[in-house]
Amino acid sequence: MFLKDYFVTIYKSVGSLLKGMKVTGYYFTHPKEIQTQEYPDNRATLQMFDRFKGEVVMPHDENNEHRCTGCQACEIACPNGTIKIITKQELQPDGKKKKAIDTFVYHLELCTMCNMCVTACPSDAIKMAQTFEHSVYDKRQLKKVLNAPGSKLMEGVE
Amino acid sequence: MALFLTISFSSIATGIHTWLAGTMQNEMLVKITEMAIAGISLLLFLVPLCFFLGYMERKVAAFMQIRLGPNRVGPKGSLQIVADTIKLLLKEGLTPTASDKFLFNLAPMIVVVTSMLVMAPIAFAKDFQIWDLSIGVLYVSSVSSIAVIGILMAGWSSYNKYSLLGAMRSGAQIVSYELSVGLSLISIVILTGSLRMSDIVMSQENGWWIFKGHIPVLISFVIFVIASTAEINRAPFDLAEAEQELTAGFHTEYSGMKFAMFLLAEYINLFVVSAIGATLFLGGWMPFHIGHWEAFNHIMDFIPSSLWFFGKTFAIIFIIMQFRWTFPRLRVDQLLTLEWKYLLPISMVNVLFVTVMAIMGWHF
Ligand code: SF4
Ligand code: SF4
Numbered sequence A: 001m002f003l004k005d006y007f008v009t010i011y012k013s014v015g016s017l018l019k020g021m022k023v024t025g026y027y028f029t030h031p032k033e034i035q036t037q038e039y040p041d042n043r044a045t046l047q048m049f050d051r052f053k054g055e056v057v058m059p060h061d062e063n064n065e066h067r068c069t070g071c072q073a074c075e076i077a078c079p080n081g082t083i084k085i086i087t088k089q090e091l092q093p094d095g096k097k098k099k100a101i102d103t104f105v106y107h108l109e110l111c112t113m114c115n116m117c118v119t120a121c122p123s124d125a126i127k128m129a130q131t132f133e134h135s136v137y138d139k140r141q142l143k144k145v146l147n148a149p150g151s152k153l154m155e156g157v158e
Numbered sequence B: 001m002a003l004f005l006t007i008s009f010s011s012i013a014t015g016i017h018t019w020l021a022g023t024m025q026n027e028m029l030v031k032i033t034e035m036a037i038a039g040i041s042l043l044l045f046l047v048p049l050c051f052f053l054g055y056m057e058r059k060v061a062a063f064m065q066i067r068l069g070p071n072r073v074g075p076k077g078s079l080q081i082v083a084d085t086i087k088l089l090l091k092e093g094l095t096p097t098a099s100d101k102f103l104f105n106l107a108p109m110i111v112v113v114t115s116m117l118v119m120a121p122i123a124f125a126k127d128f129q130i131w132d133l134s135i136g137v138l139y140v141s142s143v144s145s146i147a148v149i150g151i152l153m154a155g156w157s158s159y160n161k162y163s164l165l166g167a168m169r170s171g172a173q174i175v176s177y178e179l180s181v182g183l184s185l186i187s188i189v190i191l192t193g194s195l196r197m198s199d200i201v202m203s204q205e206n207g208w209w210i211f212k213g214h215i216p217v218l219i220s221f222v223i224f225v226i227a228s229t230a231e232i233n234r235a236p237f238d239l240a241e242a243e244q245e246l247t248a249g250f251h252t253e254y255s256g257m258k259f260a261m262f263l264l265a266e267y268i269n270l271f272v273v274s275a276i277g278a279t280l281f282l283g284g285w286m287p288f289h290i291g292h293w294e295a296f297n298h299i300m301d302f303i304p305s306s307l308w309f310f311g312k313t314f315a316i317i318f319i320i321m322q323f324r325w326t327f328p329r330l331r332v333d334q335l336l337t338l339e340w341k342y343l344l345p346i347s348m349v350n351v352l353f354v355t356v357m358a359i360m361g362w363h364f
Helices: A002-029 A039-045 A073-077 A116-120 B002-023 B027-064 B081-091 B102-116 B136-144 B147-157 B161-192 B197-202 B216-232 B256-281 B294-301 B304-324 B332-360
Strands: A056-057 A083-091 A097-107 A126-130 A143-145 B123-125
Touching: A002 A056, A002 B027, A073 A083, A073 A116, A073 B027, A126 B161, B002 B027, B027 B081, B027 B256, B027 B304, B102 B136, B102 B147, B102 B256, B102 B304, B123 B197, B123 B304, B136 B161, B136 B197, B136 B256, B147 B161, B147 B256, B161 B197, B161 B216, B161 B256, B216 B256, B216 B304, B216 B332, B256 B304
Parallel strands: none
Antiparallel strands: A056 A126, A083 A097, A097 A143
């Protein structure tokens, strides 16, 4: 009984080891399976995936209008203080004052691309872009203002 | 071609010898000069060999992991290892303050020197051997086990718990696997009746042992490959280094050139082990011969013997590399179980079979 177990163990383990070697041997002899994208060389044909997140952007429409109300939900949601929202009081046509966005400061150098700000935003004002090659020589260039100059809140977004 | 290569190797050696004997009167001086020449040519052979093995390993690893591997420095990344070596040469060789400085600096030397010493009885081609001593196999197995002293020395003198753990593991590992390596070598010695490397190669003139010796020799070949992978501390038996647990094991504290020497020794060992395996089981430089098929054997002789040797050696190297990139590392208890419960009993019974086979003359 013991001897039988002994040889069965040997037989099974040799089998599983050979199975593993078959897999690696297959990959070795089939270079077409290689997943590597030779990035700087294939810039033109680079294949991007939906899951890739490159930076936070705020889309503007053709009238230079965005959807950000300045509610600061994204600033609170961000785990590492990447977003600073500076708000201002805007005079409405009916004479009332209303909180609006002045500057949306985004520190790319602090961002971990966790997507929490995008999910936190109640009015879909920001999204993740697929840009990359972010490296610069001066850290200050990584501090970005996301709302375009002169832009204003889109009609109908609360 | 075959004729040209085989003749040229031995004739170069004889030529140098006659020339030296003519110029120098003192026989001792001639001997010493010849030894120096052999040593230097060995070094000149080993360094490019290690470059190539390093490159081969990285490429093989990459392809097995569906990657490309080094592909920037030089054509297809072939100069990557050269660049790495230059980097290591330029790096500072740090010696920790609390370490035992003498042993710490001595350890890499011992490891490299032992792995180079084992090169001596290897026959690279027909009549091309540094030292054809009558106890070749015994010499190889005894000298190669000195390396563990270097490893223990490195671990002990580093004054670092990871180094010490790695060295102790390595000690346990090499001491146990040495047995299986020895027993699998013995099975060929029994069949050949000689410990001399050239005799062993010549005994395979009518077929390599792995074909002539039936299943028992096949088993001892498999055991040899497994146990010698363990003996040279390569994955899946790299518990002595185990970077995830022990940072780098016994060479954690080494940097710069001294670290490069451990790397060099690792690749030389890989080559030596594969060369021994190729010599004993696959006929060394002996071309592929089948019994008395004179015509076929004659055609095979046209391929130079050095090509046969290197082809077989690199085939074994490739298998050992494939082990490394396929199998996960063993735990210490699994390592000892494998040796003491499986490899050792099997190889003991196997030696018995081989002996019976040799006595009865059942092999070809
Ligand atoms: S992606 Fe994450 S880290 Fe980056 S700004 Fe949004 S919440 Fe902050
Ligand atoms: S981006 Fe969205 S969450 Fe952030 S302040 Fe603007 S509206 Fe609020």
